[in-house]
Amino acid sequence: MQCSVQTDVRAVMTKSFSTFFYLVMAMAIIFSANVRAEVIVQQLANEGFILSDGKSTRVMVDGMVVEPYSVYGGLPPELIPAFNSATGPFADINMILVSHQHHDHNQPENACQFMQKSTKAILATSSQVVDLMREKCREFVLTSPRIQIIDPQYDQMETLKVGDASVNIFLLSHGGGKYAHLNNYGHLIELGGVRILHIGDAAMEQADFKRAAVADMKVDVALIPFWYFQPGPGGGMVRRYLTAKHMIATHIPPGEMAEVKEYLKVEYPKVLILENVLDEARFGQ
Numbered sequence: 235m236q237c238s239v240q241t242d243v244r245a246v247m248t249k250s251f252s253t254f255f256y257l258v259m260a261m262a263i264i265f266s267a268n269v270r271a272e273v274i275v276q277q278l279a280n281e282g283f284i285l286s287d288g289k290s291t292r293v294m295v296d297g298m299v300v301e302p303y304s305v306y307g308g309l310p311p312e313l314i315p316a317f318n319s320a321t322g323p324f325a326d327i328n329m330i331l332v333s334h335q336h337h338d339h340n341q342p343e344n345a346c347q348f349m350q351k352s353t354k355a356i357l358a359t360s361s362q363v364v365d366l367m368r369e370k371c372r373e374f375v376l377t378s379p380r381i382q383i384i385d386p387q388y389d390q391m392e393t394l395k396v397g398d399a400s401v402n403i404f405l406l407s408h409g410g411g412k413y414a415h416l417n418n419y420g421h422l423i424e425l426g427g428v429r430i431l432h433i434g435d436a437a438m439e440q441a442d443f444k445r446a447a448v449a450d451m452k453v454d455v456a457l458i459p460f461w462y463f464q465p466g467p468g469g470g471m472v473r474r475y476l477t478a479k480h481m482i483a484t485h486i487p488p489g490e491m492a493e494v495k496e497y498l499k500v501e502y503p504k505v506l507i508l509e510n511v512l513d514e515a516r517f518g519q
């Protein structure tokens with residue numbers, strides 16, 4: 235399993251370089267068509283990602299976040315028109331998964347906009363997420379065949395197929411107290427022979443991870459909220475349940491990025507951070 239990371243350089247390029255940039259991108263695409271299969275993991279806002287095989291299948295997880303929420307980031311302004319029209323980096327999404335209803339993971343009005351502009355994306359998520367969207371685009375939510383409510387149980391995960399991807403959706407608690415009623419879904423996505431895990435805002439509860447059998451999932455790439463790596467119970471959770479070949483720390487507030495990067499470099503030097511929206515890492519066999 236190999237991995238390479240590519241930083242989004244567009245932010246630092248002047249306009250006069252843009253033609254050159256697109257030429258290089260085109261050459262990269264032509265070149266990559268002739269090499270081994272790989273999966274591209276691309277960072278969006280907060281804990282949002284697009285997972286792609288670079289060919290037929292593109293799966294978005296927690297990606298319909300546009301505005302900053304609390305301390306968590308949104309999309310850079312220059313990318314919002316592409317999001318609103320489901321074009322450019324946001325084009326050709328086959329399936330959209332949402333872990334839970336919190337606004338740093340899904341923004342109902344933006345989700346309505348994206349789903350209505352997309353022609354083929356299927357949204358598969360909890361009734362809680364869909365209920366909040368219904369308040370913003372009632373007619374669409376009630377009539378679109380592209381909205382699919384799923385209801386996995388601890389002893390029964392849901393499995394969906396889309397394009398060349400297989401998606402397993404399972405329950406992982408967001409925690410007790412005021413969050414006890416919340417459905418938080420974990421997603422194990424297999425694409426191009428690579429197994430990628432996204433856990434949403436799963437609470438750091440050993441019993442819950444055990445119940446969901448996360449340790450047996452043979453994960454290649456784990457997308458993990460950064461607080462799992464901070465001092466406390468997270469380290470043990472990572473060692474016992476999230477032992478993946480590759481780990482990417484995510485859900486990092488922009489205001490804490492420098493500090494988190496510095497800390498991980500010392501304590502978890504192998505953990506990747508995709509710092510900017512559209513930064514990506516490639517994983518291949």
Ligand SMILES: [Zn+2]
Pocket residue numbers: 334336408435
């Ligand atoms: Zn949450």
